[in-house]
Amino acid sequence: xxxxxxxxITLLMIIALALVSCGAPGEKTKAVxxxxxxTAHDIKVLTQTLPDEMTDIEARRYLSKIQKIxxxxxxxxxxxxLTIIPVNVSKVEPTNIVEKVQYLGDIEGDPxxxxxxxxxDNILDISVENGDYVHKGDVLGHINDAIVRTSKNQAEAGxxxxxxxxxNINVEYERMKILFDQKAISKSQWDQxxxxxxxxxxxxxxxxxxxxMANTQLAYATIxxxxxxxxxxxxxxxxDMASPQKPFASIHQIKTVxxxxxxxxxxxxxxxxxxxxxxxxNAYPNEVFxxxxxxxxxxxxxxxxxxxxxxEANNADLRLKPGMFARVAIVINERNNVLTx
Numbered sequence: 001x002x003x004x005x006x007x008x009i010t011l012l013m014i015i016a017l018a019l020v021s022c023g024a025p026g027e028k029t030k031a032v033x034x035x036x037x038x039t040a041h042d043i044k045v046l047t048q049t050l051p052d053e054m055t056d057i058e059a060r061r062y063l064s065k066i067q068k069i070x071x072x073x074x075x076x077x078x079x080x081x082l083t084i085i086p087v088n089v090s091k092v093e094p095t096n097i098v099e100k101v102q103y104l105g106d107i108e109g110d111p112x113x114x115x116x117x118x119x120x121d122n123i124l125d126i127s128v129e130n131g132d133y134v135h136k137g138d139v140l141g142h143i144n145d146a147i148v149r150t151s152k153n154q155a156e157a158g159x160x161x162x163x164x165x166x167x168n169i170n171v172e173y174e175r176m177k178i179l180f181d182q183k184a185i186s187k188s189q190w191d192q193x194x195x196x197x198x199x200x201x202x203x204x205x206x207x208x209x210x211x212x213m214a215n216t217q218l219a220y221a222t223i224x225x226x227x228x229x230x231x232x233x234x235x236x237x238x239x240d241m242a243s244p245q246k247p248f249a250s251i252h253q254i255k256t257v258x259x260x261x262x263x264x265x266x267x268x269x270x271x272x273x274x275x276x277x278x279x280x281x282n283a284y285p286n287e288v289f290x291x292x293x294x295x296x297x298x299x300x301x302x303x304x305x306x307x308x309x310x311x312e313a314n315n316a317d318l319r320l321k322p323g324m325f326a327r328v329a330i331v332i333n334e335r336n337n338v339l340t341x
Contacts, residue, residue: 095340099333100278101270105261107281107324109252110312113227117242118220119143126223130234134225134251143242145221152214155207162200162207169193169200229253232322252322257315259291259326262306270332271296277311278329281320289313289320293330 126141128134173193180190234249236242259279263271277291291313300307311328313320320326 092339094337097335097338098331100329100331101267103261103263103328105259105326105328107257107259107320107322107326109229109254109322110256110258111227112250112252112322114250115226115248116244117248118244119242120244121147121242123236123238123240123242125238126236128231130232132231134231135228136225138225139222140225141223143221145218148217148221152218155211155214159207159211162204166200166204169197173197223248225251227251227253254315254318254322257313257320259311259328260308261328262304263309265300265305268307271309271330276331279313280327281324283324
């Protein structure tokens with residue numbers, strides 16, 4: 001057996017016996033004075049006399065001598081005087097500590113509009129499809145306007161008739177005024193012509209209002225986009241009967257999107273407008289989109305004890321879609337360059 005191997009075995013025996021000498025927890029041992037310096041010196045001397053090569057029998061004799069030298073230290077040392085305490089050392093480094101609250105919500109366009117039809121008649125044509133981008137005022141389709149056009153013509157005729165009546169009564173009014181000033185007619189005759197003029201003017205206003213309403217109804221026959229954005233939820237087909245209760249389509253402006261979430265009363269004290277928000281969606285599991293808290297409801301819902309807040313996010317690349325399920329982390333506290341272990 002080689003000398004280096006025996007030295008290693010000797011070292012392991014010393015460590016093992018030193019640990020054993022500490023005693024078990026709660027064990028009472030009798031303290032005996034031990035000269036640890038002499039013990040270490042004896043082991044050193046014995047080790048220096050080792051030959052480079054030896055037989056197994058010689059090695060066993062050597063280890064037996066080491067055991068005898070260590071025996072007093074094992075049996076009589078003071079408790080805990082050979083205790084080895086492990087210590088872990090970690091490097092202190094600056095880091096950022098961020099405190100967040102988590103909520104769930106749905107992505108919406110900013111703004112989003114649900115378009116309802118205001119006439120009840122069959123749809124003649126539709127010029128857009130789901131996913132098309134439209135500008136404000138673009139024509140999306142037409143509704144049959146035969147009935148409202150007839151109503152418009154009637155209202156127009158009534159307006160011009162009332163206007164003619166007002167013109168005629170004004171001529172009569174001026175003539176009767178001259179006669180009344182000359183006291184050529186009675187007071188009752190004058191009052192009568194004044195009343196007729198007032199009635200004619202009111203009739204003209206009523207006819208003008210009816211014509212305006214008819215023009216508005218006729219305009220409803222042309223379906224136009226109220227805002228610029230992307231068309232979705234279009235369910236009508238040409239020939240379908242339009243209904244004011246059934247939405248025609250939705251239009252979303254998605255270059256900027258918003259997320260509305262309900263914040264609990266406990267977290268509301270830590271929520272402030274302008275706070276940074278981190279948005280994640282299932283479609284992009286390894287990405288975080290940044291947003292900003294822009295609005296906090298001043299009222300708490302007494303049924304849920306929550307307040308509605310709105311988070312706005314830039315969506316110039318159009319990857320966030322209205323209707324997506326989103327997880328939102330609101331950063332309520334952040335400390336930079338804090339020393340941590």
